[in-house]
Amino acid sequence: MSPQSFIFLASMLLMLLIAGCHAQLRVDYYRSTCPNVESIVRSAVEIKLQQTFVTAPATLRLFFHDCFVRGCDASVMLASRNNTSEKDNPINLSLAGDGFDTVIKAKAAVDRVPGCQNKVSCADILAMATRDVITLTGGPSYAVELGRLDGRISTKASVRHHLPHAEFKLTQLSQMFASHGLTLTDLVALSGAHTIGFSHCSQFSKRIYNFKSRKSIDHTLNPAYAKQLQQVCPKDVDPRIAINLDPITPRTFDNQYYKNLQQGRGLLASDQALFTHKGSRDIVNLFASNNTAFEKSFISAITKLGRVGIKTGNQGEIRHDCTMIN
The missing domain is CATH 1.10.420.10 (Peroxidase, domain 2)
Structure with missing residues (x-):
């Protein structure tokens, strides 16, 4: 097989895999379990943004760093006792705490609503909060596909070679x-x-x-x-x-x-x-x-970024606490 053929086949397999995962996501995923989830998250994000503007870029960057390592599964938010999780990697140490805090506060707001407790994943809350900070700072609004589960694995080593560096060509x-x-x-x-x-x-x-x-x-x-x-x-x-x-x-x-x-x-x-x-x-x-x-x-x-490496079925869970597995 020629190198060109191999690259083509690899690309096709990647696209099929992404398409398969994408089929699990829906804009109205929480229609029956937590119908007002988007407005709840947006209100929490608005309050946080009023407190500090850093909320906007911090949340957006957190989403990017999450999706590029192990997929959009909120694994970047997991903490470990011995500092061996994704967020402990040197490239992630510059992630502003306001991004993490935005998701944690939005999750708390969702879980306070009767019927919504432990029904919405941290990964989906991060995706919605990202759209909200973009819109609230003058950017476009768009429908967020939902249905991601939270990942159970987060390692410092997995970040290596997965995030761009400032000097990349x-x-x-x-x-x-x-x-x-x-x-x-x-x-x-x-x-x-x-x-x-x-x-x-x-x-x-x-x-x-x-x-x-x-x-x-x-x-x-x-x-x-x-x-x-x-x-x-x-x-x-x-x-x-x-x-x-x-x-x-x-x-x-x-x-x-x-x-x-x-x-x-x-x-x-x-x-x-x-x-x-x-x-x-x-x-x-x-x-x-x-x-x-x-x-x-x-x-x-x-x-498209929000569809990368999503967890569905028995691949993940809906965390009760965004910083630790259930």
Whole structure:
């Protein structure tokens, strides 16, 4: 068998597997067991967001980190006594606690409603809360497919090689997303989640100091923007200092992220790579000029993301406590 044939067959098997799991999900999954679940979750998310804006990017990032490791099963929320769960992996240590807290509080709100207790999975609550923070910050609303069960396994080691790094090039990003049945357009659309949120100086310091070329900064960075970054992130700064991913409209879910990339204002190397690489530049330009096209593609992509590796039947459970198995 040729390598091309093998890749084709592997891709087809992956798509069939995803399609089989997808068939288990329904928008009205809780219609008879907890009919008001969406409004209950949204109210809890609204309260949390009013308390701190970090709720929005933290919840969105938590969903992404959950789905890319072991699938969308809330395994990222499981805690362990000896710090060996997913959330203990170094790449997950930067996940803001507000994302976890949002799901925990929404779960508590759901379980307080007569008839709803222990009927709704933490994985589904995370999926709904993610849609809600997107909508509440100005992004599109969309129907969330439901019916995921919560996973029982969460290991620090399983995170390795499953999440993108800030310095990834387009080829590495594309391969990682393709392994989950996501296309290049899905990759560029989901990257648009960086229209809200923040990153730490340590994630992009190599772009503004000690760059491998003779120049002191990454040549794909806008020079004026690079100087601004050097001012807020001097060499001896605490690497935990947070910088907005979108310097223009950091609290609004819009297509400004793509306009920033056109101007060399992508904070992370993996962001700017979407524009500097000719393979994805046209998609960036489309989303920068057409917010409707971006929103439509984002809804499609995050819906597909929500189908990755879901647990059904005896593969999972509905946790009573999102941080531990029953």
